[in-house]
Amino acid sequence: MSQSGHNTRAWVEIDLPALDRNVGRIKQALPKHIRYVAVVKADAYGHGMPEVVTRLLQAGVDTFAVANVAEASRLREISPDADILLLSPTLPNEIARALELGLDITINSLEEADGIIRAAESMKVKARVHVKVDTGMGRSGVWHEQAEQVFAKVLGSSSIKWCGVYTHFSDADTDTDYTIKQRRIFLNLLQKIPSDIHSSFLIHADNSAGLESFSSDSPFNAVRIGLMQYGLPPSAGSFLESLKPDPVLSFHAKVVLVKGLPAGTSIGYNRTKTLSRDSKVAIVAVGYGDGVPTAASNRGIFLINGKRCPILGRVSMDQTVVDVTDVGQVKPGDVATILGAQGNDRITVTEFCKWSDSIPWEALCTLTQRVQRVYRSDRT
Numbered sequence: 186m187s188q189s190g191h192n193t194r195a196w197v198e199i200d201l202p203a204l205d206r207n208v209g210r211i212k213q214a215l216p217k218h219i220r221y222v223a224v225v226k227a228d229a230y231g232h233g234m235p236e237v238v239t240r241l242l243q244a245g246v247d248t249f250a251v252a253n254v255a256e257a258s259r260l261r262e263i264s265p266d267a268d269i270l271l272l273s274p275t276l277p278n279e280i281a282r283a284l285e286l287g288l289d290i291t292i293n294s295l296e297e298a299d300g301i302i303r304a305a306e307s308m309k310v311k312a313r314v315h316v317k318v319d320t321g322m323g324r325s326g327v328w329h330e331q332a333e334q335v336f337a338k339v340l341g342s343s344s345i346k347w348c349g350v351y352t353h354f355s356d357a358d359t360d361t362d363y364t365i366k367q368r369r370i371f372l373n374l375l376q377k378i379p380s381d382i383h384s385s386f387l388i389h390a391d392n393s394a395g396l397e398s399f400s401s402d403s404p405f406n407a408v409r410i411g412l413m414q415y416g417l418p419p420s421a422g423s424f425l426e427s428l429k430p431d432p433v434l435s436f437h438a439k440v441v442l443v444k445g446l447p448a449g450t451s452i453g454y455n456r457t458k459t460l461s462r463d464s465k466v467a468i469v470a471v472g473y474g475d476g477v478p479t480a481a482s483n484r485g486i487f488l489i490n491g492k493r494c495p496i497l498g499r500v501s502m503d504q505t506v507v508d509v510t511d512v513g514q515v516k517p518g519d520v521a522t523i524l525g526a527q528g529n530d531r532i533t534v535t536e537f538c539k540w541s542d543s544i545p546w547e548a549l550c551t552l553t554q555r556v557q558r559v560y561r562s563d564r565t
């Protein structure tokens with residue numbers, strides 16, 4: 186890839202057929218009774234919510250999770266019927282809107298339960314809720330020792346349809362013992378819920394990292410899938426370890442200037458790098474204003490002509506300088522790949538994260554608005 190067909194300087198390409206394939210593979214690997222909850226918060230992890238949700242609906246996904254009412258409202262415009270789970274606590278002044286939109290509201294405390302019941306009564310609607318239990322994450326959710334009181338409140342209200350219960354693991358990909366402890370607390374609490382509550386009641390705990398729990402005797406009947414549907418591989422030891430999802434997103438920018446500089450020249454702000462040899466450098470029109478963090482300064486790699494070009498000096502807001510001394514002919518308009526494949530090489534999100542002190546979720550979410558999203562929707 187030496188030229189791209191459009192005019193923008195920095196863009197991400199979203200491979201929608203790859204999203205289809207990933208969803209298909211995940212669904213196929215899950216036991217039949219497990220419901221797939223597609224997590225599309227933060228603009229579908231930077232991929233663009235409308236396009237991603239439309240595609241997921243076509244792929245047969247009918248349950249979504251988002252962080253807040255504003256995100257849910259956008260999603261509701263795309264799908265009037267889908268189940269939409271709000272993952273974060275809902276503020277008192279947001280409850281009426283959440284009820285209007287028919288969202289599945291997460292209850293994290295007795296007070297929140299009271300507020301939802303009052304609002305539902307006065308609007309004469311039935312609130313759909315999930316109770317979230319904090320089993321050791323120390324973040325949202327009702328602390329497990331108080332969970333039974335919330336269960337009782339929810340069961341006792343005729344204005345509530347109790348749709349599910351869930352928890353979240355803090356270390357699903359790295360600390361098995363802690364996850365087992367969290368899971369045990371959660372399983373014990375499930376004993377307190379009437380087993381005949383209703384057939385569509387959802388019990389879920391796992392995100393992409395923690396999908397190993399689906400033995401036939403497990404009570405779980407749903408999973409919340411974020412990262413993996415966007416093509417990040419499951420962690421070692423997880424239920425879906427053998428899956429090889431295809432990366433959905435790649436990130437590119439154009440070279441805007443190429444020049445020779447003598448040994449000893451300092452590069453960029455603060456002169457954090459001095460050239461050790463006579464060099465040819467390329468200025469690429471991408472920087473931290475687009476999602477290349479300054480942590481990548483003097484460490485990161487872009488692909489140009491399919492070859493690895495080290496970043497020189499500090500990443501600026503709009504420009505990054507890379508060493509192209511050894512990569513043959515390079516000219517303005519050529520494409521630098523920051524994430525994804527070029528020629529026979531590829532920068533994976535995992536690699537990008539190593540040199541940018543980041544984590545995959547963050548790397549995807551911090552691609553800024555300025556970076557144009559270009560969608561590929563051809564069937565392959």
Ligand SMILES: *Cc1c(COP(=O)(O)O)cnc(C)c1O
Pocket residue numbers: 224226272353391392393394409410411412413546
């Ligand atoms: C974001 C989120 C997920 C999705 O996690 P991934 O690791 O991206 O699969 C699942 N559950 C909750 C509560 C979340 O906030």
